[in-house]
Amino acid sequence: MSTFAEIYRKIEQYSTIILHRHTSPDPDALGSQAGLARSLKLKFPEKRILCAGENDEGDLIWINKMDKVTAADYRGALVITTDTANTARIANDLYRHGNLLIKIDHHPDVEPYADMSYVDDQAPAASQIIADFLIEENLPLTPAVAYPLYAGIIGDTGRFMYPETTAHTFNIVAKLAATGINITEIARNISDVTFVQAKLQAEVLDYMKVDPCGAAYAVLSKDALAKLGVDSNQASCTVATPGRIKDIIAWNVFVEKPDGTYRVHYRSKGPVINELAAKHDGGGHALASGANAQDLAEVKQIFAELVQVTKEYQKKHE
Incomplete structure (x- = not known):
């Protein structure tokens, strides 16, 4: 498994980075993808950072909206998947056209499909792993970055109800909340139904x-x-x-x-x-x-x- 430092060095090497998540997305899929993309855009304004999917955000479009991508965008590009255990669930098959594939996930690694990977199946959410990555590599953690990450963690922990939730989870969400995001709004957006x-x-x-x-x-x-x-x-x-x-x-x-x-x-x-x-x-x-x-x-x-x-x-x- 790759380290955060190794993944960061690869990110530094590419001028185009395209992030994918799983199809039929939940808050963690969209949140981990958006949080990483927004932070990288702030750190590397000269790079092209795109979020790819199948435009199936549905009621969760308040977390993130996909960019328009074509096969041409993938030429020489770095592709990163978040919250996606196997290739069958990767939203948008264009990911195959990238130059290098990195997997960041918290599901059991039943299909090690990427060139590089960071998988922690003890983490309650991929968004928590992304937050750890941003903090460890000293990448920007602004309210716009923290908002989707907090949503992802809230979603995949069932509001901290599931057993994977740990003291570290609360340490991370405290840092996200400290950026000034509206945590009440996020909780309502996740729970509200028509x-x-x-x-x-x-x-x-x-x-x-x-x-x-x-x-x-x-x-x-x-x-x-x-x-x-x-x-x-x-x-x-x-x-x-x-x-x-x-x-x-x-x-x-x-x-x-x-x-x-x-x-x-x-x-x-x-x-x-x-x-x-x-x-x-x-x-x-x-x-x-x-x-x-x-x-x-x-x-x-x-x-x-x-x-x-x-x-x-x-x-x-x-």
Whole structure:
């Protein structure tokens, strides 16, 4: 694994740097990408620093907006991915045209796809790693830089609820907050939903099926989303809803995409689920992961696997 110093030296060598994150982005994907890009722009105003994606920011466009990039931009360019464990999830395939690829991530390194990498799977958020990098290498940490990084950390720690949160996390967010960012505004932006999203959160409980072992799932079809005027990206607001129910310890939310395939959300209060996600073109954290399903048959298979893992977990903890 590369050090921060080695990555910084590579950044110094390139005049064009293009940052990618994962598709269907969450606050950490956008926050880590934006925080690094903004700091590098301040440090190196003579360089071209671009944020690339698939223009799928959705309700999170307040964190960052993508730049327009073409294949020509990648000639001789350094490409950096943040918060992206495997190549299948990198937003925008143009990243392949770069000269050198660096991976900065906090997921288990199941696919070491880059020329250089810094992966810390104990960190609760890629945004925390980026903040560490900026501080260690004495790069600019202004309010504009701190704002998306704070959003990313808040998002991936579940407001400091998840077990990966450490004292170091609080030290980092204290430094980000000290820049003068509006932390109340960030928290509200992450938690606020539209009225139709609130209705969908309520309806997901009607769709939900619960196994006696404590595993649950809900399928949100294209028709159900269209009825409320919600797209598949906005439907991500439903992912945490089943977790508020005491007897549910692991769950899937399946969201049908426009092409008829399904975005699969895994969440857990104990059973390890990232290995399950890896079987279905996905991955992530032990208790929060994402994957994909081609059809309802695969949806059924995925939930059967979740039930099995949940039963094994329950047996161990009887």
